[in-house]
Amino acid sequence: MSSLLRTPLYETPRRLGARMVEFAGFEMPVQYSSILEEHAAVRQRAGLFDVSHMGQIELEGPAAIATAEHLLTRPVASLASGRVRYGLLCNPAGAVIDDVPLSRLAPDALLLCVNAANIEKDWRWVASHSPPEAGARNRSDETGLLALQGPLAESVLARVAPPPATTLGRWAFTRTQVAGRPALVSRTGYTGSDGFEIYTASADLVVVFESLLAEGQPLGLIPVGLGARDTLRLEAAMPLYGHELDETTSPLEAGLGRYVKLARGGFIGAEAIARRHAAGERVALVGFELLVPGVARAEYAVAHGGRTVGRVTSGGPSPTLGKSIGLAYVPPDLAAVGTPLEILIRGRACPARVVETPFVQTRAEPPETGG
Numbered sequence: 001m002s003s004l005l006r007t008p009l010y011e012t013p014r015r016l017g018a019r020m021v022e023f024a025g026f027e028m029p030v031q032y033s034s035i036l037e038e039h040a041a042v043r044q045r046a047g048l049f050d051v052s053h054m055g056q057i058e059l060e061g062p063a064a065i066a067t068a069e070h071l072l073t074r075p076v077a078s079l080a081s082g083r084v085r086y087g088l089l090c091n092p093a094g095a096v097i098d099d100v101p102l103s104r105l106a107p108d109a110l111l112l113c114v115n116a117a118n119i120e121k122d123w124r125w126v127a128s129h130s131p132p133e134a135g136a137r138n139r140s141d142e143t144g145l146l147a148l149q150g151p152l153a154e155s156v157l158a159r160v161a162p163p164p165a166t167t168l169g170r171w172a173f174t175r176t177q178v179a180g181r182p183a184l185v186s187r188t189g190y191t192g193s194d195g196f197e198i199y200t201a202s203a204d205l206v207v208v209f210e211s212l213l214a215e216g217q218p219l220g221l222i223p224v225g226l227g228a229r230d231t232l233r234l235e236a237a238m239p240l241y242g243h244e245l246d247e248t249t250s251p252l253e254a255g256l257g258r259y260v261k262l263a264r265g266g267f268i269g270a271e272a273i274a275r276r277h278a279a280g281e282r283v284a285l286v287g288f289e290l291l292v293p294g295v296a297r298a299e300y301a302v303a304h305g306g307r308t309v310g311r312v313t314s315g316g317p318s319p320t321l322g323k324s325i326g327l328a329y330v331p332p333d334l335a336a337v338g339t340p341l342e343i344l345i346r347g348r349a350c351p352a353r354v355v356e357t358p359f360v361q362t363r364a365e366p367p368e369t370g371g
Contacts, residue, residue, distance in 0.1 A: 007052035008202040024116035026053040029225040038228035039319045045220035046150035055119035056143045060109040061135035073260040079104045084171045088251050094272030096245040098122050115241045144205030149195030156216035179211035192236025192362045237357035243313045250276050255285045284335040287357035290324040294350045296343045302328045303342040320360045
């Protein structure tokens with residue numbers, strides 16, 4: 001794995017005995033102890049993730065807001081400084097280039113957090129649609145990012161950061177210090193549990209991670225790898241680019257219509273999304289649960305009445321529920337809760353049914369939809 005990229009924290013998980021794997025071109029920890037233990041820690045206490053493989057793109061200047069309004073499916077001008085808004089970058093065909101949280105750093109400054117596998121693609125897309133006055137910069141290499149997630153995350157953070165960080169509302173951020181190092185702390189995350197994401201300079205990442213881990217250990221904080229990150233986000237029915245989202249899929253097909261403000265128009269892909277919607281969506285993303293033992297993996301076929309009708313995008317056992325769950329694309333007329341399906345697992349048609357999502361209800365709130 002020597003040709004893979006590494007985050008600034010790379011040596012720390014190795015020292016802690018984590019099992020390392022390739023993900024999005026990076027060598028990352030998939031687990032430190034066990035996925036089940038790490039998953040339970042985030043749902044019951046707190047877990048700490050290195051997510052520095054994610055990318056950060058900044059827009060700063062007199063054209064920054066107008067540029068973002070053109071790129072994103074959500075309004076940007078109405079977003080207050082100190083707030084975060086979830087939106088999508090779409091191509092002219094109305095399909096998803098990436099899904100991104102957008103933070104308004106100042107009246108003329110924004111930060112987009114992009115998926116690790118899409119950093120270069122997203123950067124080229126943003127740069128090619130940004131005038132010089134938008135001040136586009138790729139800050140991925142100089143920025144570290146940690147996720148502190150779980151019901152005790154606030155108590156852990158309070159041990160290393162002053163109150164402005166710990167008293168944040170959901171989808172808000174502040175500039176502060178964590179473990180004595182400058183940081184941007186947002187009350188956001190990708191697990192379905194309450195928690196924080198902590199942006200630091202790459203050079204400060206190890207100090208901040210190890211300080212959080214040491215101070216949080218008495219409260220049950222443990223380091224968490226990508227394995228539990230995936231089971232947690234699946235329980236919360238959060239989309240993963242390359243699975244639920246790609247450059248052929250409309251955000252409306254993915255059930256993300258509340259994050260697409262078609263009425264305002266003006267963003268790339270708006271007209272195509274409207275046309276696709278008027279013609280009728282091809283598929284709909286649904287959550288399902290297996291009714292028999294088994295594990296539904298991505299790309300397994302989905303059937304109804306003995307006829308193949310769709311495919312699984314993400315699936316696996318839910319540690320919280322003790323059953324197998326998944327997300328799948330099916331025809332819209334099969335998307336109603338309770339609809340019977342079959343998941344084809346190694347040639348066997350396993351009964352399943354469409355269920356409401358998120359699969360697990362937590363205290364974390366979905367991205368706000370105002371503006």
